[in-house]
Amino acid sequence: MTVTKSAHVAQPPVTEPRRHTTAKKRRQxxxxxxLLLALAVFFVGPFIWLVLAALKTPAEWGSLPIQILPEQAQWNNFVRAVSDMNFMAYALNSLFLATVYSVLITLSSAAVGFGFARLRAPGKRALFFILLSTMMIPQILTLLPTYVMFSQIGLINTYWPWVLWGLAASPFLVFLFRQFFATLPRSLEEAAILDGAGWARIFVTIFLPLSRPVLITSFLLSFTATWGDYIAPALLLDLDRTTLAVAITAWYQDPAGNVIPTIQAAAAVLYILPVLVIFFFAQRYFIQSAVSSGVKG
Incomplete structure (x- = not known):
């Protein structure tokens, strides 16, 4: 008589250390x-407060104690924000400046980063260190000397300063492109050189297309910085040629000359929305750029 063994094999009991480790991971x-929820509330909270302020009446805005929710949403504030001044004209000024500057500084920074990453020259490391050290200089320290320089050559109240700034490249973006280009294999340019290609052709036809995530990230960072800049347009441009950021602070006043904060808040919401939309659709490129531009010596 044959005795059949049971196919069921008893599982060893879960030990106490394993239970402790699982509970610890769940707590972490x-x-x-x-923590992520708290950070989300911290960053989104001001924008939500701004939207609620844009839907209030001036009386609700200045009421004490503070009234968080409006009794009735004042959607007309957004209509007045667009109609009380030439909103679209100032928005087009901001769009033009931000686009021109972003395109130029992205291309110039990519070219400089390519040179630091792929070309060999004496003193390259020292020069790269000097370039990075300029990132520690606060922009406010160079603002007045820049204004004096532009005034002496007749560029005040023109858009040429943004063109010159764009052609000068950005130390941070140069570092970003340099780190990305340094990760690519040497065989790329070696094969192109054997085919008779020069460095300019190698940069434009090979390296620039491969850096699309970094290009998009660089463009978006530059665009949002220029779109949100207040100091440079207020210093260099008059009210007719200035950007939307400056115009919002100069308009929306009652007959007594007092600022109407609710309409100003509505204009600020409309001013922020394009940047939020752009970031929402391009956020995956930020992640790709962060991954592909890891620090490399």
């Missing part, structure tokens, strides 16, 4: 989610 995940 819970703390991470709570």
């Amino acid at each position: 995940q819970g703390m991470t989610y709570v």
Whole structure:
């Protein structure tokens, strides 16, 4: 008589250390989610407050105690924000400046980053260190000397300063492109050189198309910085040629000359929305750029 063995094999009991490790991981995940939620509220909270302020009446805005929600949404504030001044003209000024500057500084920074990453020259490391050290100089320190320089050559109240700034490249973006180009294999330019291609052709036809995530990230960072800049347009441009950021602070006043904060808040919401939309559709390129531009010596 043959005795058949059971196919069922008893599982060893879960040990106490394993249970402790699982519970610890769950607590860590819970703390991470709570931290992320707190950061989300911290960053989104001001924008939500701005939207609520744009839907209030001036009386609700200045009421004490503070009234968080409006009794009735004042959607007409957004209509007045567009109609009380030439909103679209100032928006087009901002769009033109931001686009021209972003395109120029992206291409110039990519070219300089390519040179630091792929070309060999004596003193290249020292020059790259000097370039990075300029990132520690606050922009406010160079603003007045820049204004004096532009005034002496007759560029005040023109858009040429943004063109010159764009052609000068950005130390941070140069570093970003340099780190990305340094990760690519040497065989790329070696094969192109054997085919008779020069460095300019190698940069334009090979390296520039491969750097699309970094190009998009560089363009978006430059665009949002220029779109949101207030100091340079206020210093260099008059009210007719200035950007939307400056115009919002100069308009929206009552007959007594007092600022109407609710309409100004509505204009600020409309001013922020394009940047939010652009970032929402391009956020994956930020992630790709961060991954592909890791620090490399």
